[in-house]
Amino acid sequence: MAGTDHRRESVEGGPAIILVEPQLGMNIGMAARAMANFGLSEMRIVAPRDGWPNIDASKAASGADWVIDGAKLYDTTAEAVADLHFVYATTARIRDMVKQVETPAEAVASIKHRLDLDQKSGILFGRERTGLTNDDIALADAILMAPVNPAFASLNLAQAVLLLGYEWFKLGPLSYGDGAPTGEALAETGLRMPGTRPATKGEVVGFFEHLERELDDSGFLRPPEKRPAMVRNIRNMFHRMAPTEQDIRTLRGVIASLVRQHLRPKPGGKP
Amino acid sequence: MAGTDHRRESVEGGPAIILVEPQLGMNIGMAARAMANFGLSEMRIVAPRDGWPNIDASKAASGADWVIDGAKLYDTTAEAVADLHFVYATTARIRDMVKQVETPAEAVASIKHRLDLDQKSGILFGRERTGLTNDDIALADAILMAPVNPAFASLNLAQAVLLLGYEWFKLGPLSYGDGAPTGEALAETGLRMPGTRPATKGEVVGFFEHLERELDDSGFLRPPEKRPAMVRNIRNMFHRMAPTEQDIRTLRGVIASLVRQHLRPKPGGKP
Numbered sequence: 032m033a034g035t036d037h038r039r040e041s042v043e044g045g046p047a048i049i050l051v052e053p054q055l056g057m058n059i060g061m062a063a064r065a066m067a068n069f070g071l072s073e074m075r076i077v078a079p080r081d082g083w084p085n086i087d088a089s090k091a092a093s094g095a096d097w098v099i100d101g102a103k104l105y106d107t108t109a110e111a112v113a114d115l116h117f118v119y120a121t122t123a124r125i126r127d128m129v130k131q132v133e134t135p136a137e138a139v140a141s142i143k144h145r146l147d148l149d150q151k152s153g154i155l156f157g158r159e160r161t162g163l164t165n166d167d168i169a170l171a172d173a174i175l176m177a178p179v180n181p182a183f184a185s186l187n188l189a190q191a192v193l194l195l196g197y198e199w200f201k202l203g204p205l206s207y208g209d210g211a212p213t214g215e216a217l218a219e220t221g222l223r224m225p226g227t228r229p230a231t232k233g234e235v236v237g238f239f240e241h242l243e244r245e246l247d248d249s250g251f252l253r254p255p256e257k258r259p260a261m262v263r264n265i266r267n268m269f270h271r272m273a274p275t276e277q278d279i280r281t282l283r284g285v286i287a288s289l290v291r292q293h294l295r296p297k298p299g300g301k302p
Numbered sequence: 303m304a305g306t307d308h309r310r311e312s313v314e315g316g317p318a319i320i321l322v323e324p325q326l327g328m329n330i331g332m333a334a335r336a337m338a339n340f341g342l343s344e345m346r347i348v349a350p351r352d353g354w355p356n357i358d359a360s361k362a363a364s365g366a367d368w369v370i371d372g373a374k375l376y377d378t379t380a381e382a383v384a385d386l387h388f389v390y391a392t393t394a395r396i397r398d399m400v401k402q403v404e405t406p407a408e409a410v411a412s413i414k415h416r417l418d419l420d421q422k423s424g425i426l427f428g429r430e431r432t433g434l435t436n437d438d439i440a441l442a443d444a445i446l447m448a449p450v451n452p453a454f455a456s457l458n459l460a461q462a463v464l465l466l467g468y469e470w471f472k473l474g475p476l477s478y479g480d481g482a483p484t485g486e487a488l489a490e491t492g493l494r495m496p497g498t499r500p501a502t503k504g505e506v507v508g509f510f511e512h513l514e515r516e517l518d519d520s521g522f523l524r525p526p527e528k529r530p531a532m533v534r535n536i537r538n539m540f541h542r543m544a545p546t547e548q549d550i551r552t553l554r555g556v557i558a559s560l561v562r563q564h565l566r567p568k569p570g571g572k573p
Contacts, residue, residue, distance in 0.1 A: 065461065067454040095454060129498070129546055136472075178471055183338040183366060190336065190464050197465055200449055201407075242556075249563035251556060264552065272543040281535065285513075285522060289560040292520035 044146045045199060046119075047153035048192055049075040049111050051167055054159045056081055060091025060099065061189030062156070067095035069196030074102040075111045075153070108155065108167045113233035116150035117142070120163050120171035121191055123184045128165070128267050131173040135198040138175050143202055150229055154195060159188050166259070169266040170232065172273065227275040238279045239266055245290055315417045316470060317390075317410075318424035319463055320346040320382050322438055325430045327352055331362025331370065332460030333427070338366035340467030345373040346382045346424070379426065379438045387421035388413070391434050391442035392462055394455045402444035406469040409446050414473055425466060430459050498546040505550045510537055512554055516561055 048066055053059050053076065063074060079085065083104055092099045105111035112118050119138055133141065142152040155171060157163035168174070177186065177194050186194070230238075243252065243262055252258045272278065319337055324330050324347065334345060350356065354375055363370045376382035383389050390409055404412065413423040426442060428434035439445070448457065448465050457465070501509075514523065514533055523529045543549065 061458070064454075064458070068450045068457060068461075070451045093456070093458075129549075177468070179339045180341045180471065183335075185364070186339060187332070187335070190339075190461065193461050193464060194468055197448070197468075200451065245560055245563065246556065248566070249559040250566050251559035265556070268543055268545065268549050268552070272539055274539065278539050281539070285517065285536070286560060288520040288522035289516055289557060290563050292516065292561050293564045295519070295521050 045071045046142050047073045047075050049153050049155050051077045052158045054080045056085035056087025057091040058188045059088040062192040063092040063095045063098035065189050065193035066098050069200035071196050076102050077105045077108050077111050109236050115153040115232050116229040117152045118171040119154045119173050119175040120168040121156050121175045135195050139198045165263050169263040172270050227277045230274045230276045230279045234279045316342045317413050318344045318346050320424050320426050322348045323429045325351045327356035327358025328362040329459045330359040333463040334363040334366045334369035336460050336464035337369050340471035342467050347373050348376045348379050348382050386424040388423045389442045390425045390446040391439040392427050392446045406466050410469045498548045501545045501547045501550045509550045
């Protein structure tokens with residue numbers, strides 16, 4: 032394989048693989064190897080427990096160095112998804128949240144479809160021991176769940192990455208950058224967004240923070256012990272809206288207007 | 303999971319997973335775990351390098367003990383396949399042999415088909431370092447080859463087992479013996495709504511009218527000639543949220559709270 036340019040084998044625009052607070056370097060390395068097996072190259076790592084770089088990760092990558100070397104580090108999950116348009120959260124069990132659930136095969140088809148529309152996707156993978164927190168999941172648009180034996184459902188981190196990569200690769204050469212244009216018929220279906228684009232996660236989180244600030248001021252997010260669950264619930268609701276960047280501007284305008292409502296003189300209105 | 307009889311979750315007649323001279327106990331254990339993830343339980347091991355039983359294998363199985371404990375030992379590959387009707391050999395590269403080549407998805411369909419005809423199948427997986435010998439492969443009817451990045455094709459032993467198991471499980475409840483509750487994970491995709499129900503259109507419109515009344519008061523829906531388009535736009539956004547009845551109550555609470563925000567004393571806040 033000497034002399035092979037591995038990057039050329041990567042699927043352009045493939046989903047970002049985002050490892051949230053991974054604990055073992057070995058698992059990071061094996062995930063990188065699994066990505067390389069299926070032409071994925073964009074790894075993002077949120078606050079790895081043992082720091083970075085990690086020699087165990089490099090060893091376990093078994094030669095997938097370009098994935099490890101190119102990995103980007105983030106302090107928080109929110110920062111790691113800020114530039115993405117659509118985010119999946121992987122989980123082995125159904126959470127008590129109202130959220131779209133997709134299999135790996137369904138998810139890669141959606142990711143490819145969005146890629147054709149110049150929208151970038153990412154997939155969150157949780158900590159080995161405890162998975163993703165509900166706050167991580169509240170940053171995602173949908174849940175990704177592999178069909179597994181319900182009596183023995185826990186997948187190793189790298190194996191979860193592997194299944195996703197495998198399904199992605201199975202989409203075939205269609206998904207390669209310089210390949211023939213495809214999926215055109217598909218591009219006509221699905222959510223139509225004429226004249227705008229999906230909000231990035233950075234824009235969405237900016238709106239969330241705006242709303243939550245105002246709701247803190249108004250006393251809605253009380254008592255304090257209930258605040259985290261209320262915030263997650265509201266974030267999940269607005270995520271399901273799949274807001275465009277124009278929607279985000281409208282929503283921020285709505286909030287600002289409601290908060291300042293009392294400043295307006297109302298002809299014949301309530302005081 | 304205490305008390306669950308994992309064997310009942312196994313796919314009856316699933317293919318035998320045959321590890322030929324595996325080197326690392328850890329890989330045997332991880333292969334067992336991958337089998338358990340997808341309802342496979344029949345492991346056969348040909349001349350494991352470090353003997354048997356192997357404590358590393360048991361550890362790495364992460365609870366898939368019934369697979370490890372039930373594994374059968376053989377001295378030679380020929381003995382391990384003697385009772386089988388059809389055998390696949392997994393390999394990462396095309397050998398100089400005239401042999402049918404199938405993907406995991408094709409192979410599991412063939413295996414299922416043969417199972418319906420009471421024919422039993424098995425799949426050979428080679429040594430970690432060197433794979434299967436040509437003599438091993440000569441015992442097989444067909445080659446099993448996962449679609450992988452040609453520039454980075456080597457799959458870890460357990461990962462190769464995982465992909466096969468995954469495809470097997472994806473065949474669905476058809477492949478389960480006793481009609482046990484299966485494919486449940488699959489059936490649970492789509493929008494999940496635990497503990498609540500979609501809002502009725504009456505509830506949704508009630509929320510719209512509430513919001514629009516407040517936005518009229520705050521002067522947001524101006525000028526008048528633009529009001530109809532703005533209202534339609536906002537209604538479309540919230541419709542995409544597919545709100546539950548609980549969501550509608552939350553949203554109405556949010557609006558009421560924002561509008562009354564100025565009535566709250568803010569410790570150290572803006573006037």
